[in-house]
Amino acid sequence: MSEFKAYKTPVEISLVVPAYNEEAVLPEFLDRAKAVLNATGLSWEIIFADDGSHDATADIIRTQHRRDPRIGLISLSRNFGKEIAMTAGLDHSSGKAVIVIDADLQDPPELIPDMVALWGKGYDMVSARRTIREGETAFKRTTAHLFYRVINALVDRPIPADVGDFRLMSRRAVDALLRTRERHRFMKGLFAWIGFRQTEILYARSPRAAGQTKWNYWRLWNLSIEGITSFSIGPLQFASYLGFLIAALAAMYGIFITLRTILDGNPVPGYPSLLVIVLFLGGVQLLTLGIIGEYVGRIFNETKGRPLYLIADSLLKSQPQDKSDTV
Ligand code: UDP
């Protein structure tokens, strides 16, 4: 890592922005972000991680880079997902403090001065907690709430609810975070896992300024599974307890049948109950196999040891480095 940093002129603040098809909001985002950064009086850079966009996202950033080289771009070779795009951006940031922010203006850049002030007080991580979620359905709110209940019952370091990826991190927090090179990156969990001095500020999250959300319920469901399997082996333990419980019930039922046969004779009933039990056990076995499979699949993905991402193109003030598979 150290030889990598030698290429960089350190700046005070890096803004890391994952962007996937964000042409509609980028101009407004840049206006607001630059105004806020300039007002802080600190030196800054903005690093966009273009996550394989199909629209003019990269072109807009390239044009901006020509006008102001403090605006940098890392273009990934395809869509890798926000978590990895963010990691690519962090890998190439040089700031003494780094702020991760969405391009769609749901994370207001105007909070940056407050975050920077808390960083000045010695905090390593300042995350933004949303108080109200405008433009989100009651269903989404309920499912999100449930997700945090489940995951926090399973993991040892609590993952705060209503806190997204929008946050400031000190250099040592970023470096710590970047030492985790797992492919299955559940960032909310990793942020909590690294520790250091963490604090929160509150804000009202507004709806996206323009463009479309990329998160449908299927992706959110998968993200929840990712979160749970990355940070807990609870489901595996659940599988063994379930097996134990069913075996105990089966033993009790066996004793009951034996006693009844001794006392009442054997009229050979029980075809329906037999079928129910066979089907039920078949279902339980498939379920537990599925749970094991989720973990085996992740072990498989991690052991391949592929780079986290590939860079197609980059425009940075300093020399770009391929950090995708650094450990
Ligand atoms: N994003 C990304 N890669 C993806 C999906 C999203 O880099 O595959 C970026 C997107 O451009 C935005 C941020 O991640 O800057 C958050 O995405 P979005 O607004 O769609 O998510 P939501 O705010 O609905 O959670």
Ligand code: MG
């Ligand atoms: Mg959004």
